[in-house]
Amino acid sequence: MKNSFGHAIVKIHSCTYSDTYTLCLLDRENNIVDLVQNVYNGCVEICFFKCGCYKLIAIQDSFPYNIIRKNIFLCLNRKICISYNFSKSPTRQLTDFKAFVSDANYKNIYFKGVAINIGYFTDTDY
Amino acid sequence: MAILQTQTTDASGEVQFTDIPVGTGYTLETLVSTIPDGYQAYIDSDFEVEENMPETLIGLEPEAGNDLTLDVKVVNGHISLLPVSGAVFNVFADAGKTQLLGQFTSDSSGEFSIPHLVGSTAGRSYYISQVTAPTGYYPASDQTVVILKATTPDELVIVNPFLIGFDAKVSDANYSNMTFEGVDVQISK
Numbered sequence: 477m478k479n480s481f482g483h484a485i486v487k488i489h490s491c492t493y494s495d496t497y498t499l500c501l502l503d504r505e506n507n508i509v510d511l512v513q514n515v516y517n518g519c520v521e522i523c524f525f526k527c528g529c530y531k532l533i534a535i536q537d538s539f540p541y542n543i544i545r546k547n548i549f550l551c552l553n554r555k556i557c558i559s560y561n562f563s564k565s566p567t568r569q570l571t572d573f574k575a576f577v578s579d580a581n582y583k584n585i586y587f588k589g590v591a592i593n594i595g596y597f598t599d600t601d602y
Numbered sequence: 603m604a605i606l607q608t609q610t611t612d613a614s615g616e617v618q619f620t621d622i623p624v625g626t627g628y629t630l631e632t633l634v635s636t637i638p639d640g641y642q643a644y645i646d647s648d649f650e651v652e653e654n655m656p657e658t659l660i661g662l663e664p665e666a667g668n669d670l671t672l673d674v675k676v677v678n679g680h681i682s683l684l685p686v687s688g689a690v691f692n693v694f695a696d697a698g699k700t701q702l703l704g705q706f707t708s709d710s711s712g713e714f715s716i717p718h719l720v721g722s723t724a725g726r727s728y729y730i731s732q733v734t735a736p737t738g739y740y741p742a743s744d745q746t747v748v749i750l751k752a753t754t755p756d757e758l759v760i761v762n763p764f765l766i767g768f769d770a771k772v773s774d775a776n777y778s779n780m781t782f783e784g785v786d787v788q789i790s791k
Binding site: 538569570571572573574575576577578579580581582583584585586587588589590591592593594595596 | 603604605606607608609610611612613614615616617618619620621622623624627628629630631632633635636637638641644649651652653654655657658659660661662663664695701702703704717718720
């Protein structure tokens with residue numbers, strides 16, 4: 477337990493159990509009060525120093541970076557439990573698309589057996 | 603890089619990606635180990651996925667120094683090798699003649715060039731098939747197969763023989779004045 481004036485329990489429930497999340501507690505001026513990284517499914521504590529209104533943001537660490545924001549009132553004398561439910565369906569709409577691999581100069585020359593990746597760069601790639 | 607999906611092209615050169623979140627900032631790339639020899643890998647680091655998007659064309663460029671041009675000269679086959687203009691050829695990338703590069707016609711010098719051919723270590727075959735010969739010439743009877751490696755190819759010479767007519771007379775071997783009517787004569791090669 478952190479050495480602080482108050483704490484709240486945040487419960488993360490994710491359908492994609494391997495994902496991690498970052499919790500960020502902001503005060504009314506958007507100053508970071510507490511930051512907890514690498515949160516998996518389950519409970520974690522966040523800390524604060526005075527009663528008041530806060531914003532608690534849970535950010536999925538991997539694509540598609542779902543974000544859930546909640547306005548909460550935290551009180552030093554009262555334990556509070558906040559739940560976040562990250563469903564499996566992402567916030568973005570899913571779609572299908574086709575690709576066609578050919579010679580750049582002759583579209584009639586196309587190639588079988590070419591593997592194509594679709595992905596995205598993460599922070600650790602830089 | 604975090605990979606969302608990997609798909610491999612089918613016999614038509616196509617792949618389908620499914621359930622990709624709409625958005626920007628994707629990377630679409632070909633795996634180096636699977637691209638045809640002589641071509642460069644493809645990468646688009648700012649790929650956007652939209653709803654109902656048209657098929658994405660991935661054009662593979664030749665490796666550096668491997669964008670080759672084949673010069674072809676059509677001649678009449680006589681000792682003087684006079685140029686034959688107006689000879690029309692189709693060029694294919696496969697023996698089954700399904701992958702047509704284009705149609706080429708010899709110019710007044712009897713020449714045409716086939717650009718952007720790609721060699722490979724083992725040799726890549728292109729197939730040149732004559733469509734028509736100009737009046738008075740006989741088209742090349744066989745399909746010409748050109749095998750290219752990653753070096754500038756030599757000029758290819760294709761012969762379109764000049765057509766000529768000639769007279770023949772059938773007679774008694776000892777008396778040439780004794781001619782025979784109704785004898786079929788045939789020429790073959």
